Amino acid sequence: MHKNFKGIEKTVFGRGSFGQLGEIIAPHRSENNGYMVFIVDNYFKGKELEGRLPVQAEDTVYFIDVDPHEPTTEQIDTLRDEIMATKGLPSGIIGIGGGAIMDIAKCVSLMVTNEGSSTLYQGLNLIKKPGIYHVGVPTISGTGAEVSMTAVLTGPEKKLGLKCEWTVFNQVVLDPELIATVPRDWWFYVGMDTYIHCIESENGQFNNAYSHAYAEQSMKLCRDIYLGETAGQTAENDDKLMVASLMGGLSLTYSEVGICHAISYGLSKILGMRHCYSNCIAFNHLQDYYPEGVAEFKQMVAQHNITLPQGLSKDWTDEQINAMAHVSYNLDHMWNHAVGYDWREKVTIEDIEAIFRRL
Ligand code: NAD
Numbered sequence: 001m002h003k004n005f006k007g008i009e010k011t012v013f014g015r016g017s018f019g020q021l022g023e024i025i026a027p028h029r030s031e032n033n034g035y036m037v038f039i040v041d042n043y044f045k046g047k048e049l050e051g052r053l054p055v056q057a058e059d060t061v062y063f064i065d066v067d068p069h070e071p072t073t074e075q076i077d078t079l080r081d082e083i084m085a086t087k088g089l090p091s092g093i094i095g096i097g098g099g100a101i102m103d104i105a106k107c108v109s110l111m112v113t114n115e116g117s118s119t120l121y122q123g124l125n126l127i128k129k130p131g132i133y134h135v136g137v138p139t140i141s142g143t144g145a146e147v148s149m150t151a152v153l154t155g156p157e158k159k160l161g162l163k164c165e166w167t168v169f170n171q172v173v174l175d176p177e178l179i180a181t182v183p184r185d186w187w188f189y190v191g192m193d194t195y196i197h198c199i200e201s202e203n204g205q206f207n208n209a210y211s212h213a214y215a216e217q218s219m220k221l222c223r224d225i226y227l228g229e230t231a232g233q234t235a236e237n238d239d240k241l242m243v244a245s246l247m248g249g250l251s252l253t254y255s256e257v258g259i260c261h262a263i264s265y266g267l268s269k270i271l272g273m274r275h276c277y278s279n280c281i282a283f284n285h286l287q288d289y290y291p292e293g294v295a296e297f298k299q300m301v302a303q304h305n306i307t308l309p310q311g312l313s314k315d316w317t318d319e320q321i322n323a324m325a326h327v328s329y330n331l332d333h334m335w336n337h338a339v340g341y342d343w344r345e346k347v348t349i350e351d352i353e354a355i356f357r358r359l
């Protein structure tokens, strides 16, 4: 069976396009109880962007600090309950921020129409009813969260996305001006998330002409942004990074991620390491699996004087390494793609532990 995916309904791209947000959401203002909920990264509180939010008197704005932890099921349930108790069903949800805010906005849009805790819906196609109109305005580019059909939540039992067609944004606003202030090291890690999405999407059995076309173009943009004379955090490259992130996300949607993400999930789940950073830590040591990609990645690391820590595993216990290897091993779809349907005959828990010991 071939995957049959739903994409973003509407996309606006360009410098200053954030200024069109008010006009874009206006036709939806009469839906449900006639007010919009803005969910904005706390970084923008008191900044110029706050004054540019197209907020009307009836609307509600939440500023959320995403740094203490990645989005949790408890956080989503509390926010949903507060929204519903205050003014009832909103006309729409507008998320403005990085991957964490994209995921919060997607989840809240689903949870205002689906009863009970978000823990009930972690997994594929468990959501029962369509959510409400929701808009994503990324202020960091790289994870592809703006285009994906999943919204990752950490719950008491599992770290797993609410994944279904209704998760996908109805509208995204891609304004490269919004990513200009991303700190340099984070700009590097998130961009590498895009680059790794492409390398992994390309190197595996689910790669196809459709995913390849997106990966090829996205990697070309990554090279402009991170390699050679045109490299650097410039306005022109920010335009390119926004598009690269979107295309990298589309590539993996129609193909799959691979070994780096399988290892990275282990690091995030057991050690709480952030997604893009843990990808960089893992990819740096995956030359046996992705020789050309890792060689080029190392050139980018060197060009931007990024220091990736080495020898981390000497501080990890055998139990931690074993637990991380099990998290990776259970990501069947990633190993299927990267190694083949018979991957269990070729890769053992011990082999995966050996990868963690290299880090
Ligand atoms: P983030 O949302 O975690 O934000 C990182 C930091 O950047 C925060 O301190 C934030 O306040 C700050 N920030 C945001 N915009 C800024 C700006 N313009 N200028 C300066 N600082 C800014 O970052 P991320 O890496 O984009 O997202 C990571 C999250 O995305 C994780 O929660 C992860 O689980 C999730 N994720 C989701 C998907 C998906 O498909 N849904 C895929 C990968 C990762």
Ligand code: ZN
Pocket: 143, 193, 197, 261, 275, 279
């Ligand atoms: Zn990723």
